Amino acid sequence: xxxxxxxxxxxxxxxxxxxxxxxxxxxxxxxxxxxxxxxxxxxxxxxxxxxxxxxxxxxxxxxxxxxxxxxxxxxxxxxxxxxxxxxxxxxxxxxxxxxxxxxxxxxxxxxxxxxxxxxxxxxxxxxxxxxxxxxxxxxxxxxxxxxxxxxxxxxxxxxxxxxxxxxxxxxxxxxxxxxxxxxxxxxxxxxxxxxxxxxxxxxxxxxxxxxxxxxxxxxxxxxxxxxxxxxxxxxxxxxxxxxxxxxxxxxxxxxxxxxxxxxxxxxxxxxxxxxxxxxxxxxxxxxxxxxxxxxxxxxxxxxxxxxxxxxxxxxxxxxxxxxxx
Amino acid sequence: xxxxxxxxxxxxxxxxxxxxxxxxxxxxxxxxxxxxxxxxxxxxxxxxxxxxxxxxxxxxxxxxxxxxxxxxxxxxxxxxxxxxxxxxxxxxxxxxxxxxxxxxxxxxxxxxxxxxxxxxxxxxxxxxxxxxxxxxxxxxxxxxxxxxxxxxxxxxxxxxxxxxxxxxxxxxxxxxxxxxxxxxxxxxxxxxxxxxxxxxxxxxxxxxxxxxxxxxxxxxxxxxxxxxxxxxxxxxxxxxxxxxxxxxxxxxxxxxxxxxxxxxxxxxxxxxxxxxxxxxxxxxxxxxxxxxxxx
Ligand SMILES: Nc1ncnc2c1ncn2[C@@H]1O[C@H](COP(=O)(O)OP(=O)(O)OP(=O)(O)O)[C@@H](O)[C@H]1O
Ligand SMILES: [Mg+2]
Numbered sequence: 011x012x013x014x015x016x017x018x019x020x021x022x023x024x025x026x027x028x029x030x031x032x033x034x035x036x037x038x039x040x041x042x043x044x045x046x047x048x049x050x051x052x053x054x055x056x057x058x059x060x061x062x063x064x065x066x067x068x069x070x071x072x073x074x075x076x077x078x079x080x081x082x083x084x085x086x087x088x089x090x091x092x093x094x095x096x097x098x099x100x101x102x103x104x105x106x107x108x109x110x111x112x113x114x115x116x117x118x119x120x121x122x123x124x125x126x127x128x129x130x131x132x133x134x135x136x137x138x139x140x141x142x143x144x145x146x147x148x149x150x151x152x153x154x155x156x157x158x159x160x161x162x163x164x165x166x167x168x169x170x171x172x173x174x175x176x177x178x179x180x181x182x183x184x185x186x187x188x189x190x191x192x193x194x195x196x197x198x199x200x201x202x203x204x205x206x207x208x209x210x211x212x213x214x215x216x217x218x219x220x221x222x223x224x225x226x227x228x229x230x231x232x233x234x235x236x237x238x239x240x241x242x243x244x245x246x247x248x249x250x251x252x253x254x255x256x257x258x259x260x261x262x263x264x265x266x267x268x269x270x271x272x273x274x275x276x277x278x279x280x281x282x283x284x285x286x287x288x289x290x291x292x293x294x295x296x297x298x299x300x301x302x303x304x305x306x307x308x309x310x311x312x313x314x315x316x317x318x319x320x321x322x323x324x325x326x327x328x329x330x331x332x333x334x335x
Numbered sequence: 336x337x338x339x340x341x342x343x344x345x346x347x348x349x350x351x352x353x354x355x356x357x358x359x360x361x362x363x364x365x366x367x368x369x370x371x372x373x374x375x376x377x378x379x380x381x382x383x384x385x386x387x388x389x390x391x392x393x394x395x396x397x398x399x400x401x402x403x404x405x406x407x408x409x410x411x412x413x414x415x416x417x418x419x420x421x422x423x424x425x426x427x428x429x430x431x432x433x434x435x436x437x438x439x440x441x442x443x444x445x446x447x448x449x450x451x452x453x454x455x456x457x458x459x460x461x462x463x464x465x466x467x468x469x470x471x472x473x474x475x476x477x478x479x480x481x482x483x484x485x486x487x488x489x490x491x492x493x494x495x496x497x498x499x500x501x502x503x504x505x506x507x508x509x510x511x512x513x514x515x516x517x518x519x520x521x522x523x524x525x526x527x528x529x530x531x532x533x534x535x536x537x538x539x540x541x542x543x544x545x546x547x548x549x550x551x552x553x554x555x556x557x558x559x560x561x562x563x564x565x566x567x568x569x570x571x572x573x574x575x576x577x578x579x580x581x582x583x584x585x586x587x588x589x590x591x592x593x594x595x596x597x598x599x600x601x602x603x604x605x606x607x608x609x610x611x612x613x614x615x616x617x618x619x620x621x622x623x624x625x626x627x628x629x630x
Contacts, residue, residue: 062455084457088357092455098448102381111379114366115456117357126353133350143381159452164353196350 013167013199014039014061019070021056021223031056033223034070039201043193045210045231046203048220054203055095057220058169061201062092075166088117091165091198093156095172101145105136105155108144109162116163123162130158134188150181157188161198168192170202174209186213241280241297243271243304247313256313263307269300280304363458364466371470372477375436387435392478395428399482403489416490416500418483418507419579419588422514425482426547426575429518432478433471434539437522438532440467446530450627464527464624468617471519479511506586510578517574517609518543520616527623546573554594566594567601571608581606 014037021032032053048054059065061074063083071078077085100108106127113123131140134154139147144155153173160168173189174182190213193200204210210217211231219226243264247256254262261278264271270281280300301318308315358366370379377385402415422429444450444467454460487504491497521542526535550573557566570576570592582588583595584602596602 064454084360084459087455087459088457090455092452094448094451094455096448096451098450098452100380100443100447100449102384102443103379107379111370112452112456114358114370115363115453115458117363117457118353119356119358119362120366122353122355129349129351197352 012038012040014072014074014201016057016061016072017070019057019060019072020068021053021060021065022068030068030223032060032067035220035223035225037218037225037228039199039218040216041193041197041199042215043190043200043202043213045214045217046201046220047205047207047210047217048203049205051222052205052220053223054205054220055171056223058092058171058201058203061169062087062090089166091160091163091168093160093168093170093173095175095203097152099144099147099152099155101143103144104141105131105144105147105158106140108155109140109158112159113162118163126162126164127158130161131155133161134158135184149176150178150184153177153181153185154188157185161192161196165198167199167201170200172203172205174204174206182209189213240282241300241304241318242274243278243280243318244276244316245278245308245313246316247311256311259311260308260313263311264304267303267307269303360457363456364462367458367463367466368470368473371440371467372473375439375470375474376477380439384439388432391428391432391435392481395425395432395478396482396485398424399485399489402486403493406490406495407493416486416495416503417589418486418504419510419582419586420591421482421486421507422479422511423575423579423591427544429475429479429514430540430543430547433475433518433522433543434536436474437471437519437539438526438535440471441523441526442529442532442535445527445627446532450624454624454627460624460627461621464621465617468519468523468620471523472515475515475518475522476512479514480508483507483511503588506582506588509586510582510588513581513606513609514574514578517577517613520613520620521574523620524616527620543574547575549573550576551592554592558593563594567596568605570594570596571605571612574609577605577609581609 016035016037019032019035020030022028022030031051035053035057046054046057056065060067061072061079063079063086066080071080073079074086075089077089079086103111109127109131110120110123113127114120118126128140131137134157136151136154136158139151144152147155153176157170157173160170170189174185177185186209189200189202192198193213193215202210202214207219214231216228216230218228243260245256245260247259249255250259257273257276257278261271261273264278264280271278273279304318305315374380374384376388377383399421406412406415444453453463456463458466483504487500490500522539525538525542529535529538550569553569553572554566554576557563557569567580570580576592579588579590579592580596581602583590584597584599585606596605
C-alpha cells in the first residue's frame with residue numbers, strides 16, 4: 011500500500027472560476043523521505059491541508075494511509091503528524107507541558123504522553139531547554155518544538171511544511187539531518203516541503219516538483235542526482251587581441267584537441283566520454299586524463315583555471331529546464 | 336537498511352515506536368476539557384498566569400466568608416444567606432473573570448496559531464470548539480459555585496436548618512449553572528472574534544458590564560413609564576438579570592432587580608429565548624472554527 015495517492019486533485023479557492031491552487035495533481039508517495047518542492051504559491055501547503063482533511067478539494071480524490079480524505083479525516087488525523095509552516099506554539103507554556111498535551115490530544119494515555127514527550131524532545135535536541143517557556147525560544151528551537159509535537163504520538167506518516175523556514179545555514183543542516191533520520195532511522199514516512207530545491211535533493215528519496223498547482227516532475231532522487239559524466243570548467247584570464255574572451259579561447263582550444271564541449275553561461279561544459287565498456291577501475295584514470303588535458307590547455311593559453319568539476323544533476327537544473335519548456 | 340542496522344539504531348539513538356493502547360475519542364474529549372478548564376486558572380502555564388484568576392476568585396469569596404462569619408459569631412438569622420442573589424453582589428468579579436480568562440481558551444489559540452495543530456488532531460473543528468466552550472463553562476461554574484458551597488456548608492456548621500436552606504440553595508445552584516452557560520457563550524463568541532487579547536477582554540467587559548448596567552437602568556425607566564412587561568423582557572439583555580428572573584419566576588427566589596417576571600410562564604419563556612440565543616452563539620462559534628481549518 012502506498013502512503014499517499016492522489017488522483018486528479020484540484021483545488022480552487024473562492025469562486026470556482028478562480029485560478030487553481032492545485033490543478034489535476036496525480037502523485038504517489040511511498041515510504042522514506044519525499045520532498046515536495048515548489049516556489050511560493052505553488053500549492054504545497056494547500057496539498058498538505060487537503061491530505062489532512064482540513065480543506066476539501068474542488069475535485070479529484072486522494073487516499074492517505076489507505077483512508078479517503080473526504081470521509082475518513084479523523085482516521086487520517088489520528089495517524090498523521092503535522093508541522094505547519096507558520097507559528098503555532100503558545101508562548102506561555104513550557105515545551106514539555108505542551109508536547110505532553112499535544113500527545114494526549116492525539117490519543118496517547120497520560121503516562122505514555124509524558125514518556126514520549128520527553129523522548130521526542132530529546133530526539134529533536136531540546137532535552138535541556140524543555141522546561142523553559144516557549145515564548146523565549148529562538149527560531150531554531152521553535153522549529154524543533156514544532157517538530158516534536160508532530161512526532162509525539164508516533165505517527166504512521168509525518169507531513170512537514172517548510173521545516174527549514176527562517177533557519178540559519180547551520181540550523182538548516184541540523185533540521186535536514188533530523189528530517190532524514192525520521193524517514194530512515196525512525197522508519198516514519200516523511201512528506202517535507204521547501205521552496206529551496208537544493209536542500210531537498212540531499213535528504214529525499216523521491217522528489218515531487220510543483221509549479222503553480224501543476225505536477226512538473228515526480229521522480230526518485232537518484233535519477234536527478236546520478237553522475238552525468240559532464241565536466242564543468244571555468245577559466246579566468248585575458249581576452250585575445252582580436253577580442254575573443256578567455257572562455258571562448260579555452261573552448262576553441264579544447265575543441266582543437268578533440269574534446270566535445272560548449273559554452274554554458276560563464277562555464278564550459280565538456281560532454282561525457284561516451285566510449286562504451288570502460289571498466290569501472292579505468293573510469294578514474296579517464297577522468298584524470300581529461301583533467302590533465304584541461305590544465306595543459308589552460309596553461310598553454312596563459313589562462314587561470316578556476317575550477318574543473320564533474321557535474322552531478324541538480325534539481326535546480328531540472329526545474330529550470332522543465333519550466334523553460 | 337538491514338535489520339541489524341535498525342536494531343543498532345534502536346539501541347543507540349533510541350527512537351521507540353509506540354505500541355501501547357490509544358485513548359478513545361471520548362477519552363480525548365475529557366482530557367482536553369480538563370486541560371482547558373485548568374489552564375483557565377493558569378495551571379500548566381506560567382506562574383504569572385495564575386495570579387489574576389485566583390485573585391479574582393478570592394475577592395469573589397470575601398462576601399461569602401463574611402456572611403458565614405457574621406452568622407457564626409453574631410448569631411444573626413440565616414436570611415443573610417441570600418444564595419440566589421450572591422452573583423449580583425460579586426458580579427464585577429465574575430465579569431472580570433470571564434472577560435480575562437475566556438481569551439485564554441479562544442483568543443490565545445488563534446493568536447499563537449496553535450489552533451492549526453488542534454484542528455489537525457483527531458477531534459475536528461466542531462468538537463474542538465464545543466469542548467473549548469465546555470471548558471469555559473466548567474471554569475466559570477467553579478468560580479460561581481465555590482462561594483455558594485462555602486455559604487451553605489458554613490451556614491450548616493453555624494447551625495442553620497438543612498431543610499430550610501437546601502431548596503433555596505438548589506435554586507441558586509441551578510441559577511449558577513445557567514449563568515455559567517450564558518456567560519461562557521458570550522465570552523467564547525466575543526473572544527473567538529479577535530486575535531488581540533486586549534480587544535477580547537474589552538469587548539467582553541463592554542458586553543457584560545454595560546449590558547448589566549444598561550438593563551438595570553432601562554428596567555427602571557420601563558417601570559416608570561408603565562411598561563412593566565417590556566421591562567421584564569429587557570432582562571434578556573444581561574445574563575445576570577436573566578438568571579435572576581428565572582430564579583425568581585421558576586424558583587421563587589428573592590429578586591435583586593426592578594422588573595422580575597410575575598409568573599412562571601414568562602420566566603420559562605425568557606429561559607427558552609436565552610437558551611436559543613446561546614445555541615445560536617454556539618453555532619457561530621462552530622462555524623468560525625470550521626473555517627479556521629483552511630488557514
Ligand atoms: N485561504 C486561501 N484563500 C484564497 N487563496 C489561497 C488561500 N490559501 C492559499 N491560497 C492561494 O493558493 C495558492 C497556493 O497557496 P499555498 O499556500 O498552497 O502555496 P505554497 O506552495 O504553500 O506557498 P508558500 O511557499 O508561500 O508557503 C496561492 O496562489 C495562494 O495565494
Ligand atoms: Mg506553504
